[in-house]
Amino acid sequence: MFNHLTPERRNQLAALLPAGALITDADALVPYATDETREHYFLPEAVARPHDVDQVAAVLRFCHQHNIPITPRGGGSGVSGGALAVNGGVILCMNHMDRVLDVNHRDMTVTVEVGKITAELQAELRAQGLWLPPDPGSASWCRIGGNLAEAAAGPKSVKYGAFRNWVLNLEIVLPDGTVMWTGADVRKFASGLNLTQLILGSQGTLAVITKAVFRLIAPPREEMLLRAAFPGIAAAGDFVCALFRAGLTPSEVEFLERDAIDIAAKALGETVPPEVAAYVWVGFDGNHRDALLEEAEQADTLAEQQGALETVFADTGPTMTRLWALRKRIGMAVIETTPFRDLDLTFPRGRLADIVTLVKKTGMAYGFASAIFGHAGDGNLHVNVLRNQLDDTAWQHTLKPGIEHIYRETIAMGGAPSGEHGLDNHFKVMNELFFGEKQQKLQLQIKDSFN
Numbered sequence: 001m002f003n004h005l006t007p008e009r010r011n012q013l014a015a016l017l018p019a020g021a022l023i024t025d026a027d028a029l030v031p032y033a034t035d036e037t038r039e040h041y042f043l044p045e046a047v048a049r050p051h052d053v054d055q056v057a058a059v060l061r062f063c064h065q066h067n068i069p070i071t072p073r074g075g076g077s078g079v080s081g082g083a084l085a086v087n088g089g090v091i092l093c094m095n096h097m098d099r100v101l102d103v104n105h106r107d108m109t110v111t112v113e114v115g116k117i118t119a120e121l122q123a124e125l126r127a128q129g130l131w132l133p134p135d136p137g138s139a140s141w142c143r144i145g146g147n148l149a150e151a152a153a154g155p156k157s158v159k160y161g162a163f164r165n166w167v168l169n170l171e172i173v174l175p176d177g178t179v180m181w182t183g184a185d186v187r188k189f190a191s192g193l194n195l196t197q198l199i200l201g202s203q204g205t206l207a208v209i210t211k212a213v214f215r216l217i218a219p220p221r222e223e224m225l226l227r228a229a230f231p232g233i234a235a236a237g238d239f240v241c242a243l244f245r246a247g248l249t250p251s252e253v254e255f256l257e258r259d260a261i262d263i264a265a266k267a268l269g270e271t272v273p274p275e276v277a278a279y280v281w282v283g284f285d286g287n288h289r290d291a292l293l294e295e296a297e298q299a300d301t302l303a304e305q306q307g308a309l310e311t312v313f314a315d316t317g318p319t320m321t322r323l324w325a326l327r328k329r330i331g332m333a334v335i336e337t338t339p340f341r342d343l344d345l346t347f348p349r350g351r352l353a354d355i356v357t358l359v360k361k362t363g364m365a366y367g368f369a370s371a372i373f374g375h376a377g378d379g380n381l382h383v384n385v386l387r388n389q390l391d392d393t394a395w396q397h398t399l400k401p402g403i404e405h406i407y408r409e410t411i412a413m414g415g416a417p418s419g420e421h422g423l424d425n426h427f428k429v430m431n432e433l434f435f436g437e438k439q440q441k442l443q444l445q446i447k448d449s450f451n
């Protein structure tokens with residue numbers, strides 16, 4: 001059992017931080033009680049906002065000594081509830097640690113504190129002719145630490161990989177306050193166990209990340225985009241597979257099915273022809289316009305062969321922004337429409353249509369609607385189970401076996417419960433299904449060794 005933060009302990013904790021860096025006022029704690037799951041609410045007892053690694057270490061050491069739960073938090077944009085004080089205690093808000101410490105143009109690396117807003121880091125690097133490609137849809141308010149802890153990704157990951165593919169080295173603080181670097185600022189690493197990769201995706205459960213070193217590349221000079229409309233999901237899924245079989249190297253392959261299209265279109269005040277069952281966006285980037293045009297033309301031909309109703313092409317900033325609009329709007333459009341549960345299913349790319357059919361059939365059987373969208377090229381779809389008019393009993397209980405059925409079948413198809421959003425405590429059953437007893441035990445032993 002954990003301890004509470006008594007008034008005496010609160011004063012001791014406050015003394016470890018600069019003035020004003022420990023929030024305990026009830027009203028001021030409220031924004032930290034939720035994240036983008038929106039339906040979970042866990043009020044912490046205090047929020048600590050350290051300014052440097054020594055303060056992080058001091059806070060962790062204190063909580064460790066007094067057995068007080070502590071939960072790291074970045075931008076609070078997570079959709080798996082990881083930044084919430086589920087067991088009470090202290091939220092460790094990393095947002096004051098947001099300095100870019102070093103941009104190394106020769107080695108093409110950046111060293112940054114983890115409270116940096118992702119889009120701000122990307123913009124600052126771009127201004128210097130450097131590029132960190134992973135592009136989560138929440139980039140304007142999520143933080144680098146949250147990206148690393150969730151092993152986040154984005155549309156560009158189909159060509160460039162997720163955050164975990166760009167990290168060279170991490171500074172971390174263990175629960176007892178020990179500070180260490182996990183590796184070295186090198187591009188290859190075969191020097192024993194890879195602690196860096198173990199920390200990535202651990203959702204704040206092993207250690208607090210305080211600094212990261214990323215490798216960088218030069219940004220591409222040219223970009224273009226194709227959007228294909230399909231009358232059925234199977235054709236859309238076949239098109240996605242055909243792109244790669246033809247040897248194309250798209251920078252994005254994104255997907256929206258009809259229910260998601262309707263929600264995004266409503267938010268944008270647009271209408272979409274009724275015969276469109278799915279859209280697939282295919283992006284291309286590189287330095288040679290002619291080569292990209294050739295790939296886009298091939299993609300266009302493949303779409304036609306798969307029975308596309310229409311393709312639209314864009315190659316300037318404003319026209320591409322317009323063409324992306326439905327896809328870029330969907331995440332927030334769902335959030336603004338209804339409470340939802342996010343299943344971040346990942347599966348062999350060829351099973352896209354099977355996954356969509358599974359979700360829609362299960363929804364019919366259990367009485368829920370869904371919006372499905374995401375990263376078709378990576379075999380990673382965000383299934384938003386929508387609350388709409390469902391009452392509390394249906395939302396809290398009746399749906400649960402339906403959602404478990406979706407997880408079970410996805411795993412049976414060779415998939416996994418999360419591709420980039422992390423595991424949600426709400427559905428512990430997926431851990432049992434996916435990892436099995438022995439691996440769960442091993443993972444707990446690893447966690448214990450960090451504690």
Ligand SMILES: Cc1cc2nc3c(=O)[nH]c(=O)nc-3n(C[C@H](O)[C@H](O)[C@H](O)COP(=O)(O)OP(=O)(O)OC[C@H]3O[C@@H](n4cnc5c(N)ncnc54)[C@H](O)[C@@H]3O)c2cc1C
Binds near residue numbers: 036142145147148209
């Ligand atoms: C509209 C929308 C679009 C999204 N699009 C994408 C997308 O394209 N791709 C994607 O991958 N995700 C996406 N997400 C999910 C979310 O934005 C990501 O998971 C993001 O990486 C979370 O970052 P954050 O800073 O907000 O983290 P938080 O929500 O604050 O925390 C997330 C987890 O990280 C842990 N954590 C935070 N900081 C640290 C640290 N310094 N050390 C250790 N642990 C830490 C927390 O404890 C928690 O478990 C989207 C969410 C929304 C609402």
